[in-house]
Amino acid sequence: MPELPEVETVRRGLAPVMEGALVTQLQQNRPDLRFPLPEAFAERVSGRRIISLGRRAKYLLIDMEDDLTLISHLGMSGSFRIEDAVQGDFHYARSKDSKHDHVIFHVERDRRQQKIIYNDPRRFGFMHLWKRSELDLYPAFAELGPEPTGNALDADYLAGRLSGKSQPLKGALLDQTVIAGLGNIYVCEALWRSHLSPKRQSGTLVTPKGKPKKELLALTEAIRAVIADAIAAGGSSLRDHIQTDGSLGYFQHSFSVYDREGGACRMPGCNGTVERIAQSGRSTFYCQACQK
Structure with a gap:
């Protein structure tokens, strides 16, 4: 399972493309991963602008407008890749079999259209939507200790x-x-x-x-x-x-x-x-x- 450094690496890789981008469409190719995807998932994310990308422990946090955060866990085999949506060529090399592309973020940033594709062959990952202002109440975060990268750990x-x-x-x-x-x-x-x-x-x-x-x-x-x-x-x-x-x-x-x-x-x-x-x-x- 990816550990904290792997998730932080993913966050840093996605940030230049996703931060400040408008999600023009969220494409949901199946109803569930490890757990069912959020109700009205595509409708709730499509049309929102991404404010920032964060991380808590091994969870990726995609903060959007209107106090909404998408919480993503990669599980055993989950990964994101970036594809150029206009030319149809991969901005980076193809990383996984496309039949396992379960969630696709169609985004526009600086007049450039791209796709952020979540691929997960084993489907052990999951995505939840939560209020940013209430992240401390998210069940997995309630009892977490300090981050090993923060000043609270001494x-x-x-x-x-x-x-x-x-x-x-x-x-x-x-x-x-x-x-x-x-x-x-x-x-x-x-x-x-x-x-x-x-x-x-x-x-x-x-x-x-x-x-x-x-x-x-x-x-x-x-x-x-x-x-x-x-x-x-x-x-x-x-x-x-x-x-x-x-x-x-x-x-x-x-x-x-x-x-x-x-x-x-x-x-x-x-x-x-x-x-x-x-x-x-x-x-x-x-x-x-x-x-x-």
Whole structure:
């Protein structure tokens, strides 16, 4: 499933085409994705101007006129591509089989007509319409923690959330109420960068007085750094996920531990080997030699 950096990459790819554009027509090619599409979906979106594109955790937010936001989740295989609507040629390379083009935004911006096409072979993605002024009431957002890219995430905040907990560190970091949008790949990478074992009890990173230990300071910086590096590289684009220009992300070429079972640890001075274990039904990759 696309993680936060992949969704942020999609947002940045779509923004130059969609922000400020008029949706001249929303073309709906089926009634549902993972869930039914909103009632009167095409009618409610067609004719509105797109104000801005945002993101909350792994959700893409398309803000439109009249306090309306389209909330989109890519699921396992969802993607957007951009097509030139006048000439019929793809502004970027074709990315998916067109039989899976389920929602098409016909937009006009600066007198240029284009199509923004949502393609989803497995149909695990979904789209909802919600009032922008009431986004905090959207069920999936109500309990989300701070973004790993925002100023609200710091070591003091994490100390407050992890203090006294015996839960393994990997599980605590995957809890979306602790940090929004942080997924399996980047948790593995951040723990490796900060030399912390995914099996370590969360509370051991906090002093008896509730202050962050130096290990928690290092972990906080590692989380920020790995997300920033992944966004700069265009995400990881594993399996089905692609960027809006049809290309794959390249951060997967920089993985230090994720999906490198049996490989030599890349930490300078470490002679360990990357191992794979299962935690809560998910694969965890780490080096037992240097992650304590």
